[in-house]
Amino acid sequence: MHHAADILYTLFAIFVAAQIGAEIAQRLKLPGVVGEIVAGCAIGPSALGLVTPEGIVAGTPLDVLAEIGVVLLLFAVGLETRLDELKKVGRSALLVGVLGVIVPFVLGALWAHGSGFEWTRSLFVAAAFVATSAGITARVLQELGALSRLEARVILGAAVIDDILAMLLLGVVTSLQGGEGVNVAGLAFVLVQAIGFVVVIGWVGTRVMRARGHWLEHPINPLSPLTIVLAICLGLAWLSTGFGLAAIIGAFLAGMIASEVPQREELEHQMQPLLALLTPFFFVVTGAKIDLSVFASAGALWMLAAATLVAIASKLIGGWLGALPLGRRGALIVGVGMVPRGEVGVVIASLGLAAGVFTQQIYAVIVAMSLLTSIVTPPVLSLLLRRSPPVQAPD
Amino acid sequence: MHHAADILYTLFAIFVAAQIGAEIAQRLKLPGVVGEIVAGCAIGPSALGLVTPEGIVAGTPLDVLAEIGVVLLLFAVGLETRLDELKKVGRSALLVGVLGVIVPFVLGALWAHGSGFEWTRSLFVAAAFVATSAGITARVLQELGALSRLEARVILGAAVIDDILAMLLLGVVTSLQGGEGVNVAGLAFVLVQAIGFVVVIGWVGTRVMRARGHWLEHPINPLSPLTIVLAICLGLAWLSTGFGLAAIIGAFLAGMIASEVPQREELEHQMQPLLALLTPFFFVVTGAKIDLSVFASAGALWMLAAATLVAIASKLIGGWLGALPLGRRGALIVGVGMVPRGEVGVVIASLGLAAGVFTQQIYAVIVAMSLLTSIVTPPVLSLLLRRSPPVQAPD
Numbered sequence: 001m002h003h004a005a006d007i008l009y010t011l012f013a014i015f016v017a018a019q020i021g022a023e024i025a026q027r028l029k030l031p032g033v034v035g036e037i038v039a040g041c042a043i044g045p046s047a048l049g050l051v052t053p054e055g056i057v058a059g060t061p062l063d064v065l066a067e068i069g070v071v072l073l074l075f076a077v078g079l080e081t082r083l084d085e086l087k088k089v090g091r092s093a094l095l096v097g098v099l100g101v102i103v104p105f106v107l108g109a110l111w112a113h114g115s116g117f118e119w120t121r122s123l124f125v126a127a128a129f130v131a132t133s134a135g136i137t138a139r140v141l142q143e144l145g146a147l148s149r150l151e152a153r154v155i156l157g158a159a160v161i162d163d164i165l166a167m168l169l170l171g172v173v174t175s176l177q178g179g180e181g182v183n184v185a186g187l188a189f190v191l192v193q194a195i196g197f198v199v200v201i202g203w204v205g206t207r208v209m210r211a212r213g214h215w216l217e218h219p220i221n222p223l224s225p226l227t228i229v230l231a232i233c234l235g236l237a238w239l240s241t242g243f244g245l246a247a248i249i250g251a252f253l254a255g256m257i258a259s260e261v262p263q264r265e266e267l268e269h270q271m272q273p274l275l276a277l278l279t280p281f282f283f284v285v286t287g288a289k290i291d292l293s294v295f296a297s298a299g300a301l302w303m304l305a306a307a308t309l310v311a312i313a314s315k316l317i318g319g320w321l322g323a324l325p326l327g328r329r330g331a332l333i334v335g336v337g338m339v340p341r342g343e344v345g346v347v348i349a350s351l352g353l354a355a356g357v358f359t360q361q362i363y364a365v366i367v368a369m370s371l372l373t374s375i376v377t378p379p380v381l382s383l384l385l386r387r388s389p390p391v392q393a394p395d
Numbered sequence: 396m397h398h399a400a401d402i403l404y405t406l407f408a409i410f411v412a413a414q415i416g417a418e419i420a421q422r423l424k425l426p427g428v429v430g431e432i433v434a435g436c437a438i439g440p441s442a443l444g445l446v447t448p449e450g451i452v453a454g455t456p457l458d459v460l461a462e463i464g465v466v467l468l469l470f471a472v473g474l475e476t477r478l479d480e481l482k483k484v485g486r487s488a489l490l491v492g493v494l495g496v497i498v499p500f501v502l503g504a505l506w507a508h509g510s511g512f513e514w515t516r517s518l519f520v521a522a523a524f525v526a527t528s529a530g531i532t533a534r535v536l537q538e539l540g541a542l543s544r545l546e547a548r549v550i551l552g553a554a555v556i557d558d559i560l561a562m563l564l565l566g567v568v569t570s571l572q573g574g575e576g577v578n579v580a581g582l583a584f585v586l587v588q589a590i591g592f593v594v595v596i597g598w599v600g601t602r603v604m605r606a607r608g609h610w611l612e613h614p615i616n617p618l619s620p621l622t623i624v625l626a627i628c629l630g631l632a633w634l635s636t637g638f639g640l641a642a643i644i645g646a647f648l649a650g651m652i653a654s655e656v657p658q659r660e661e662l663e664h665q666m667q668p669l670l671a672l673l674t675p676f677f678f679v680v681t682g683a684k685i686d687l688s689v690f691a692s693a694g695a696l697w698m699l700a701a702a703t704l705v706a707i708a709s710k711l712i713g714g715w716l717g718a719l720p721l722g723r724r725g726a727l728i729v730g731v732g733m734v735p736r737g738e739v740g741v742v743i744a745s746l747g748l749a750a751g752v753f754t755q756q757i758y759a760v761i762v763a764m765s766l767l768t769s770i771v772t773p774p775v776l777s778l779l780l781r782r783s784p785p786v787q788a789p790d
Binding site: 004005007008009011012015016019022023026027032058059060061063064065067068071219220221223226227228230231234235237238241242247270271272273274276277 | 399400402403404406407410411414417418421422427453454455456458459460462463466614615616618621622623625626629630632633636637642665666667668669671672
């Protein structure tokens with residue numbers, strides 16, 4: 001009984017903190033998500049301590065709720081994205097995805113080597129600079145009702161490509177670190193698998209849904225289209241982890257498939273309460289992971305500042321270059337939208353720490369850098385989107 | 396990453412199993428909840444083993460999701476129940492609650508003593524026969540759209556009173572078992588606290604909401620009434636555990652308070668997707684807790700049959716007697732509605748096992764009895780409600 005009381009208290013505290021944070025942020029004309037992340041930082045181990053570090057490691061109830069929250073968020077984003085519209089921006093998305101991986105990887109490796117790491121370690125550090133986390137940007141785009149903009153589609157398409165490349169890169173640096181040669185055939189197989197997964201699910205899934213969408217009407221359950229697409233969402237989120245991709249990629253694909261059904265608008269409507277309850281857990285837990293105490297020394301602070309600068313500049317340049325065909329303003333929006341690293345950088349840093357490649361300090365720097373990019377992006381992106389004319393994607 | 400994959404797979408499996416179970420049950424003209432519980436039994440440790448016993452103990456992610464599910468369910472039920480309507484059935488609810496505790500306690504103690512337990516142990520066993528779990532009945536009533544019926548209101552009111560009395564009784568038998576005398580002053584204090592909590596929250600809460608409901612419009616968040624009442628729901632669920640009551644009692648009170656706001660219908664609508672996603676976890680986890688292997692021996696099976704019979708008959712008699720002013724048919728519906736014991740009996744059995752009062756066998760019997768009452772009730776209740784004229788409660 002006492003355990004139930006503790007967890008209910010934590011859920012209550014997190015939910016209320018998120019609401020207060022989002023409300024304050026929005027009154028300051030900032031995206032609500034910034035307030036939720038800062039609220040997480042405030043109730044986390046660094047400040048109020050309502051959430052403990054042990055309470056948010058992988059596999060805890062809060063971690064699982066956060067995961068469900070971000071999976072549902074990307075599902076809802078997918079629901080507002082149709083495959084046909086995504087295909088129109090395919091070339092731009094591919095360029096943004098590829099350049100947005102290469103530039104951060106090269107600049108990250110140079111910075112790490114310049115900071116005194118040997119080359120193989122530097123490549124591992126650089127890998128943590130690569131992967132964009134679509135969650136933060138998706139939430140900002142959604143809050144501003146900007147998901148139908150051309151730039152939004154390029155960002156979402158690029159995020160899928162980005163995730164595939166980041167996974168490959170992680171495979172490369174892990175085998176380099178292990179002293180093995182790079183197994184090109186093995187990596188090619190992984191690449192083909194991942195691309196195959198995305199293409200088959202995206203292409204076949206949408207086609208099946210268009211042709212057989214009326215099957216969703218068959219069950220007795222009055223909430224049937226919703227329950228079936230939620231099952232597809234959970235299933236594809238799980239499947240995509242089996243192909244080495246992030247769960248949110250599968251959830252996004254599931255949403256895109258579900259956007260083909262006639263009940264699409266009803267589904268979008270029904271997703272709102274689910275997002276309202278569950279996404280705050282993702283953003284608060286993200287904020288709670290920031291450990292401010294590591295940065296008591298000036299040396300660590302400088303290192304963090306440098307890493308964050310390299311992370312932001314490299315992704316901005318890569319994304320901007322890739323998106324230049326959209327015009328300068330559009331390219332800037334895409335570049336900024338690709339900046340957040342979120343949990344993927346954190347995962348790579350944890351692997352590095354576990355493998356003994358990273359020191360505690362560089363680990364803390366990478367984690368804080370990943371989260372800082374997530375805090376810095378929303379206000380800038382929000383400002384850019386409000387100020388630039390809403391160029392709608394061609395329908 | 397692998398942990399995330401495992402939990403996503405489990406969530407997917409549970410959700411799909413629940414949908415299939417509910418669909419089959421409804422096609423067989425049974426309430427969907429029966430299908431969800433049976434699905435849990437099927438994917439649980441006794442059969443397919445997709446859910447392990449360690450995966451559903453208190454504090455695991457699945458347990459927390461199940462708890463959130465049943466808390467939201469009782470909140471939604473509260474949303475369809477107004478204090479004024481509940482007050483009209485106050486006398487009947489009180490009678491049903493009190494007799495529905497006394498009869499099972501007395502018959503349970505007699506049965507346990509007759510089965511060879513000494514008196515103090517028999518009283519502990521009897522305590523596990525007492526507490527009605529409102530979740531199952533509430534779900535059946537909601538599925539059939541019967542929450543506005545007179546009998547439904549009596550059942551819900553009685554469930555609150557029942558929970559207060561069960562908590563007191565547990566205090567009494569625990570101190571008897573510990574060899575201490577019963578501390579009457581202490582118990583009276585506990586009783587006053589619990590009643591005070593329910594009355595203050597119910598009475599003051601509804602009054603504040605009626606007078607100040609327009610405050611819910613103030614936040615910028617477009618989903619604001621929903622997010623605020625969800626926060627109240629989590630807060631009261633947690634608070635009620637602090638007063639020794641079940642979390643679902645607080646959630647029910649929160650829903651009743653929220654039913655006073657002008658946006659009540661919109662809130663009911665918005666709760667549907669939340670219930671669709673989260674309540675299946677409660678019912679599947681309930682089913683997964685049934686360990687069929689304990690009942691391989693004829694002796695254990697007989698004991699279970701006897702315990703279940705005593706549990707059903709005693710609650711039926713108590714509830715029926717209390718509800719006789721509603722007429723015979725109404726009294727029968729109320730009696731049947733009070734039968735499910737659900738997780739409260741399981742909690743008491745766990746306490747008994749931990750304190751060394753219960754053997755493994757009587758523990759397994761009590762757990763299985765609690766769950767059997769939950770499986771048996773929905774079809775009977777559903778049949779009774781469909782066959783008897785829908786006597787609406789006076790408005």
